[in-house]
Amino acid sequence: MEQVVTVGLDGSAESLAAAHWAADEAERRELALRLTHAWILLCPPTPDSPAADDQNYWSKRIVHDAHTELARDHPKLTIIEDLVADEAEAALLDAAAHSRMLVLGSRGLDRVASFFLGDIGSHTIARAERPVVLMRAGQGAEGRRRHVVVGLSLHGPQDNLLEFAYVTAFTRDVPLHAVHGRKPDRAHAAARDTEADVARDTAERARQELDEVLRPWREKFPRVRVVDEVRLESPARAVVQAAADSDLLMVGRRKHPPALGLRLGPVVQAAVHHADCPVAVVPHE
Secondary structure, X not given: OOOXXXXXXXXXXXXXXXXXXXXXXXXXXXXEEEEEEEOOOOOOOOOXXXXXXXXXXXXXHHHHHHHHHHHHHOOOOOEEEEEEOOOHHHHHHHHHHOOOEEEEEOEOOOOOOOOEOHHHHHHHHHHOOOOEXXXXXXXXXXXXXXOEEEXXXXXXXXXXXXXXXXXXXHHHOOOEEEEEEOOOOHHHOOOOOOHHHHHHHHHHHHHHHHHHHHHHHHHHOOOOOEEEEEEOOOHHHHHHHHHHHOOEEEEEEEOOOHHHOOOOOHHHHHXXXXXXXXXXXXXXX
């Protein structure tokens, strides 16, 4: 794995916004920034061909223009141009495998419509070996909210997600809001229990489990202030609502064998469709 943050560029306003976000993040984490644009090479130019005849001119221009703009805003940041003659999905997956994280721009529609990812974005999220950050144009305003959110399921190990969340909060010097959503389980309650009793018992169990999961990470990152919260509602709804005033929402994606196909759980689906902030999808065991 290289010490870089990679952003996928396609010439859209969304991908340029993603590049600016990625540059800020690379600088905070003291990493390099790689600008990747993938396309099928049309026709390699000959050494004496004029620029106007180069059929790949605009692909090169996308990366060059982004590099120029980012270098102006981040003069000390190491920026690498990466033009890949391959299908976009294959190029992005390879870039993710060799990066600390991959950042992609997404065209956000209204809340009734679908969050635009397309096949390339969906497949990349579902198969990437490293965290993938999705953002829309206009989401990267700094200093606007000043905290980040991580959604935790409490089922199975989530070390990759928690490490990413704590490092993110630490490098930004902002509080980390850890959220767990769980519906009260009336089916396992005694017949005499009221709905209030069931809700109270569910909340107490969830808080104990959440505290156990967070305890070693609090010790490892004592300077990160953590606000933990249990919400008695569906996990998907809980994380989306918690992220309404955050700078970044981080959710986990469990790795699945290729034979099971592409699977994005309901929490990831809700986050990338409805969260009003950039979303980081972190693969974990």
